[in-house]
Amino acid sequence: MSQTLLKHGRHLVGEELVPCDVLIEDDKIKAIGAALNAAEDATVIDLNNNLITPGLIDIHVHLREPGYTNKETIATGSRAAAHGGFTTIAAMANLKPTCDTPERFKKQVERNKKDGAIKIIQYSPVTKDRAGKEPVDVAAQYAAGARLFSDDGAGIQDAGVVYRAMQQLAAHDLVMCDHAQDNQLANGGVINDGPVAQKLGLPGMPKISETAQIARNIVIAQATGAHYHVCHVSTKESIELVRHAKQLGINVTCEVTPHHLLLADADIPGDDAEFKMNPPLRSRQDQEACLAGLLDGTIDCIATDHAPHTDAEKHQGFLASPNGIVGSETAFALLYTRYVKNGIFTLGQLINWLTENVKKVFKLDNVGLLKVGDPADIAVFDIDHQDTVKADQFFSKGHNTPFIGDQVYGMTDKTFVDGKLVYDREEEK
Structure with missing residues (x-):
């Protein structure tokens, strides 16, 4: 002892x-x-x-290993999370190769356990090779230990694929975490479609590219009984859809990132890709809707979408740089400083959105909530x-x-x- x-x-x-x-x-x-x-x-x-506080829980990070270790590794990403007060993180499956078979999934779990400084939950992709064409064998992935499923980084364009995947997921009471994006409606946009995009001469991504996909997938979730979770919700209309779905009793949850709470496209100073992420920073009205959605319970939790890239990659401007920012090491401090110290929400609310609510939504075992035992x-x-x-x-x-x-x-x-x-x-x- x-x-x-x-x-x-x-x-x-x-x-x-x-x-x-x-x-x-x-x-x-x-x-x-x-x-x-x-x-x-x-x-x-x-x-x-x-x-x-209880150790924080981040349901949405990118650790990049295997395949992209120039950007991040399990060791560096998990240490970054610990530096931010996170004790449990869930790692997305946009890896090369991705863990879309039981063998690959088990190997990834072993790698996470060996190199991770904290607890790491591994996502399985929803579709084989994250290609959006054919669902993985959910039963086999479940037997291998998978409990969270996402093709994050890519929206699944084929509604039939989503339907078949959700049928399998519902049969095992599993959650599908979705990067909601209709690529035809996104139209190659790299920044929110609006006055800032026009001012900078950059192709805009309309809000409907997110909202239309969420609407479609809510209906499929209703039909299949699956738990549908929207990753990094960013628009007023998307939040309204989730709010309405919850009122109808559909099993829908969602998360918001710190950066969508803290920034809007009006804060972008120029062609600086440190402000480039997907979904993009939206309008000030959308930013305010994200805050309102958290406060009224429509948005269930906060997740960082920690997305590391090299300095060289992110110094190429909006058109050429990859999407995403790091967030593990700054999430709590930024939100505490902006919102708790200014009395907009309470410390208790912030802690719950980063701990207890995450545990409840995703039915997580073996994570602590600062209670005896x-x-x-x-x-x-x-x-x-x-x-x-x-x-x-x-x-x-x-x-x-x-x-x-x-x-x-x-x-x-x-x-x-x-x-x-x-x-x-x-x-x-």
Whole structure:
């Protein structure tokens, strides 16, 4: 038996921060309270009055290995997540080769376990080779351990393929996480279709390219009884569709990214691909709808869509650069600084959107919620001191984000997974 005692922290009770110690025994939380005692040989860690939360859960990241290790690896991506306070992440299947057979899936899970600094849930693709032509053998993937399915990075264009996939997924009570995009309606756009696209002379991606695909897939989910989850929802109309579907009792959930909450296309300063992602930054009205959707429960959770690329790739402008920004290391601090400190939503709401709500939507096992008996998955944040987002402090190989230089509160101080200290800011000093 080994014990670790976290002393002099604060945690949230209701919406009040109260003094808190946490006693960890082996890999579980043994006790939570004030002035706890531990065995004589326990490791004691002083948290210096910092905030203790459950370890954050990110249901949407890209680790790039195998196939794209110049951008990221399992090791660097999982360490980046730990640096952001995440103790569990779900890795998308846009890999080369993708894990579309039981053998490949099991091999990927083993690779994640061997190289990962934290807990990694592996997605299976929905279709073979993520080509959108033929569903994978869901029963076989399920038997191999797959519980989440997504072709993220590509919308499935063929409605018949979606229908057959959802039939299989519904039979096993599994979720389909969807990058909703009709390619014909997207029309090669690289930025939101609107005044900013016109000003910059760039091809715009209309909002309907997302919304039409969501509408189609909601109807298919209703017909099949499948759980349909919309990745990175970005438009007012899409959120309205999800809201209506929920009112009808259809099993639909959705996520929003930090960048769609924090930015709109009006914030794009020029032809700077650090602001290029898919779906693109939308209008200010869409940004406000994302916030409203979170607050009224239409949007279930926040997910980063952490998408690392090399500096060279992202310095080619909107037309030539790949989509995506990194987000694992900055999500909590950026959202805490913009929205919690300004009283727009509460600390409790932010924590829930990054922990309990994710666990509930995706029925996740073996992740902790800072309760006695839970796995000791714990994040510690410094919400009292201001820091600057600096690329040279990232653990990710990718530095592609428009938030470099931002002043923030809430940077991670420590992260524990199953009671093991996997990130400690003290080691950087």
